[in-house]
Amino acid sequence: MPSPEIAPLATQGPSNQPPWQSRVPLLLGVPAVLALLFLLLPLVGLVVRAPWAEARAVLGSPQALLALRLSLITATVSMIIAMVLGIPLAWLLARPGLRGASLLRALITVPLVLPPVVGGVALFTVLGRSGLLGRPLYALTGFSFPFTPYAVVLAQVFVALPYLVLSVEGALRASDRRFEDAAATLGARPITVFRRVTLPLVGPGIAAGAILAWARALGEFGATVTFAGNFPGTTQTMPLAVYLALETDPDAALLLSVLLLAVSVGVLVLLRDRWVTRW
């Protein structure tokens, strides 16, 4: 990604730590630690409770590896699709003076509120074999989305896209518009301004949104199980495998969850080091 070729208009604060940042007030420190504990302790419990003696048998099983592979591939594809579609949408929403922007923003938030299972049903109504668009598609080609990996990706994009759009839009609105104005007055075409100025400016926002979208896609259960069904190797992602393992073998379910957690934390840490800090 090219860096902006315009000199910053304002300099950042001094890089050495100012004295007022050195002490954390109790009023902030205590809730912050509580929040951290609240989020981390259940995960610690999961790791402690997992029957590690069975780890090799459960985690090495072909079914677990198939599910993990499918999860990683579909979540990554979903994240890329969410970026390709979501960044332009965020840009549009953040444009000053867009009429109906707040209504659009509210509508984009709806998939966040919708129980994912209902999201799956909603996808049926449009893309199912007898859905609005799915029916003519099926009549013409004999192809229907449900029970294919494409359906897994569609379900994940549906639930993950709002996270990306809202993060990127927030970053765009907080960014300094004067850089774009300057580029435009210097004769850059709008698409060039977007590519060479806007994108690099909101890079961290895009990275954060993409990570949120990826994580949400990776953990997606309800819309997937409803719209894509569950079949090993085709549509059974890790969360679905975990759910079914809970029915018969709760120990295996714990191990599978820990595996999913470990892989996702590993990927996020790698990304942060190699990618995010470059901005």
Place this chain on the structure above:
Amino acid sequence: MSGPRRAARFAVLAAATPMLLASACVSDATTSSGASGHGSAASITVFAAASLTESFIQIGQDFQAISGSKVTFNFGASSTLATQINHGAPADVFAAASPATMKAVTDAGGAGASVDFASNTLLIAVPEGNPARITGLADFADQDKKIAICAPQVPCGAAAEKVFAAAQITPEPDTLERDVKATLAKVAADEVDAALVYQTDVMGSPDDVEGVDFPESSQAVNQYLIATLTASQAPEVSQAFVDYVLSPEGQSVLTRAGFAQP
């Protein structure tokens, strides 16, 4: 197909879906018009398998009208209910959808002797009008047909495995659903050509699902058992409720819902 019908089909699917995730839902069969002449009539709580929901609400109302005792239900997956009972949930009667889940409670000392009170067999469910012309279990081996069956980890999937083994058919499912209601929902949405569900699921669903009988269904009969629980505070009323379920009145409600005699 007309618009309203399609809309209705999805409405049914949408309405059914949240139920799939609720591990247990409490329902109250109380009616204010229930006879209250008996001053000593105690109220009881019945934990019953989710597939019994409609029948037991009816039976509970009938029972209350006769005895004056209020019956509250907690419907859910039998395995979940068994776990709840074993962890001290306040229940008086347990109606389980399988001998294994009843055994889990009996073995823990939570219940005395249990009685078979109904049975359920598998049935092929197809969308209204049977568009793929499904005639029997053999169609489940056809790769070109969209097929849904329950995952082997859940009871209806275990039953499906039994009938396929008996028929010596290797099914080619497109999806292994997480429970029987999710499987039925795929048929109701017209997303699959056929699915294996219970007789009672087809009987209890609206017009958008039809049943196709098959001879091998007798190979997997699901037994329902009922027992009063040792922790019950009202053993007489609990026993009276069990007796009522086994009576001709109770049995006729179950038969209307598609259950077979035990």
